[in-house]
Amino acid sequence: MTHSPLVADLRARLGAENVISAPSELAVYDCDAYTVERHRPDVVVLPRSTVQVAEAVKIAGRHNVPVVPRGAGTSLAGGCLPIGGGVVVMLTRMNRIVEVNLHDRMAVVEPGVPNIQLAKRLAGTGYHFAPDPSSQDASTIGGNVATNAGGPHTLKYGVTVNHVLGIEAVLGDGSIIRLGPVENPAELDLTGVMVGGEGTLGIITKVWVRLTPDPQDYRAMRAIFNTLDEAGETVSRIIAAGIIPAAMELMDQGILAAVEEAFGFGFPLDAGAVLVIKVDGPTAGIEIQQRRIVEFCKESGAREVLEATTPQQRETLWKCRKQAVAAVGRLSPSYIIQDGVVPRTRLPHVLRRIAEIGTKHQIRIVNVAHAGDGNVHPILLFDDRDREQVDRALAAGRELLEECIRCGGSVTAEHGIGVEKIDFMERMFSKSDLQAMTYLREAFDPVGRLNPGKLLRNFANTSI
Ligand SMILES: Cc1cc2nc3c(=O)[nH]c(=O)nc-3n(C[C@H](O)[C@H](O)[C@H](O)COP(=O)(O)OP(=O)(O)OC[C@H]3O[C@@H](n4cnc5c(N)ncnc54)[C@H](O)[C@@H]3O)c2cc1C
Numbered sequence: 001m002t003h004s005p006l007v008a009d010l011r012a013r014l015g016a017e018n019v020i021s022a023p024s025e026l027a028v029y030d031c032d033a034y035t036v037e038r039h040r041p042d043v044v045v046l047p048r049s050t051v052q053v054a055e056a057v058k059i060a061g062r063h064n065v066p067v068v069p070r071g072a073g074t075s076l077a078g079g080c081l082p083i084g085g086g087v088v089v090m091l092t093r094m095n096r097i098v099e100v101n102l103h104d105r106m107a108v109v110e111p112g113v114p115n116i117q118l119a120k121r122l123a124g125t126g127y128h129f130a131p132d133p134s135s136q137d138a139s140t141i142g143g144n145v146a147t148n149a150g151g152p153h154t155l156k157y158g159v160t161v162n163h164v165l166g167i168e169a170v171l172g173d174g175s176i177i178r179l180g181p182v183e184n185p186a187e188l189d190l191t192g193v194m195v196g197g198e199g200t201l202g203i204i205t206k207v208w209v210r211l212t213p214d215p216q217d218y219r220a221m222r223a224i225f226n227t228l229d230e231a232g233e234t235v236s237r238i239i240a241a242g243i244i245p246a247a248m249e250l251m252d253q254g255i256l257a258a259v260e261e262a263f264g265f266g267f268p269l270d271a272g273a274v275l276v277i278k279v280d281g282p283t284a285g286i287e288i289q290q291r292r293i294v295e296f297c298k299e300s301g302a303r304e305v306l307e308a309t310t311p312q313q314r315e316t317l318w319k320c321r322k323q324a325v326a327a328v329g330r331l332s333p334s335y336i337i338q339d340g341v342v343p344r345t346r347l348p349h350v351l352r353r354i355a356e357i358g359t360k361h362q363i364r365i366v367n368v369a370h371a372g373d374g375n376v377h378p379i380l381l382f383d384d385r386d387r388e389q390v391d392r393a394l395a396a397g398r399e400l401l402e403e404c405i406r407c408g409g410s411v412t413a414e415h416g417i418g419v420e421k422i423d424f425m426e427r428m429f430s431k432s433d434l435q436a437m438t439y440l441r442e443a444f445d446p447v448g449r450l451n452p453g454k455l456l457r458n459f460a461n462t463s464i
Contacts, residue, residue, distance in 0.1 A: 084453060091205075105211040115133065131149050155373050199450060221297070238293055328379055417454065
């Protein structure tokens with residue numbers, strides 16, 4: 001079999017076993033979890049070391065093709081789409097936990113380590129890696145860093161950027177840089193810049209992550225409300241009282257029906273909304289926080305508040321929320337999980353508007369939300385075999401993001417811009433904001449080799 005010069009060079013330098021070029025196998029990489037747009041790469045490489053990543057980037061440079069880094073491909077914004085073809089660098093074979101250093105509260109990991117693998121490795125040590133996106137069973141630490149991932153516990157513990165001490169990365173010319181790892185850098189904080197770069201600034205090949213001490217104790221509650229307004233009011237009252245729960249998650253009636261159909265947890269199907277709330281910290285004082293939260297729920301109109309008393313009950317409460325998206329698979333062949341953020345007090349309004357937008361576009365929408373952060377995740381249900389339904393779902397998605405902007409919020413809280421939201425950048429940022437970001441990107445990758453067409457429009461020209 002003859003290979004293109006690009007494929008032949010990659011096979012020669014990286015080994016044939018680390019290169020995929022058969023069209024049938026490349027089909028797997030033509031999209032990520034944003035399935036409504038597809039582009040097939042010319043070739044996929046699966047490097048096992050930083051040096052191999054650098055080799056791949058240099059070869060791509062010699063053949064003048066783009067390079068797209070990819071972790072587990074759970075991006076909901078099309079971040080891994082190889083829109084100009086080129087080389088997809090799949091990082092999942094770089095999956096070693098290099099070091100766990102409890103004295104310095106730090107772990108060193110390769111980018112392809114799934115988030116859950118690090119969680120399992122740390123279980124029982126008294127420490128954990130705080131970012132826990134709902135995709136943590138699959139998504140990689142490299143992907144989490146590249147998207148500055150959040151998750152249910154972001155409310156109290158912060159997003160990924162707050163937990164990254166250092167990064168090793170390959171730049172667009174194939175050079176290798178190391179940023180950090182230090183607690184309080186005296187130099188420019190380039191580590192912070194690289195976090196959330198969505199693969200446009202460098203390919204992350206090693207990460208020094210901060211380890212957080214496990215809380216001494218925690219409590220979990222579930223409150224059932226007749227209306228979204230009551231649930232929204234509870235969220236505001238809890239935060240206004242100075243209580244920062246470890247997590248505060250909202251599920252609306254639509255998602256409750258799906259969860260109930262799938263798993264039968266016993267939710268009343270006429271409930272307007274459910275809040276799942278967790279508080280953690282020192283045992284002393286935690287009961288007081290729990291009591292106050294229960295009071296707030298009842299005062300705001302909760303018709304039932306369940307306080308989990310056993311570890312098993314607490315587990316079940318979190319399982320309801322964690323399984324919510326999986327339950328959606330039973331409702332429709334395809335879905336888009338949107339990601340917007342609004343001031344907390346605007347949550348009930350925006351959820352009502354989402355329902356109206358769904359009706360207008362005849363698209364069923366169910367909602368989960370990291371309510372404490374004001375982060376909504378409307379899930380738009382449709383059938384991607386029907387182009388007309390796809391178009392309606394995309395139009396509804398755009399309209400609800402516009403509503404988030406109108407409410408003083410933003411079009412992404414944690415999933416990134418990718419290709420999906422690139423048109424919104426000019427709505428969110430001024431010309432000079434975007435120019436500053438462009439200068440920064442040029443400093444890391446002057447020719448736009450890395451992940452072109454993502455994040456910034458003026459890098460959308462894929463003919464590099
Ligand atoms: C069911 C579901 C639930 C989700 N829940 C959450 C959630 O709670 N919070 C949240 O934040 N996100 C969530 N996501 C979105 C997604 O899981 C996160 O963005 C995650 O961090 C992506 O990790 P990944 O390994 O799959 O990266 P990928 O999808 O492979 O890549 C994502 C982006 O990062 C870049 N990238 C990947 N690896 C590297 C690397 N080593 N170097 C440089 N760039 C790289 C890619 O080019 C792409 O732009 C969810 C997704 C799904 C499907």
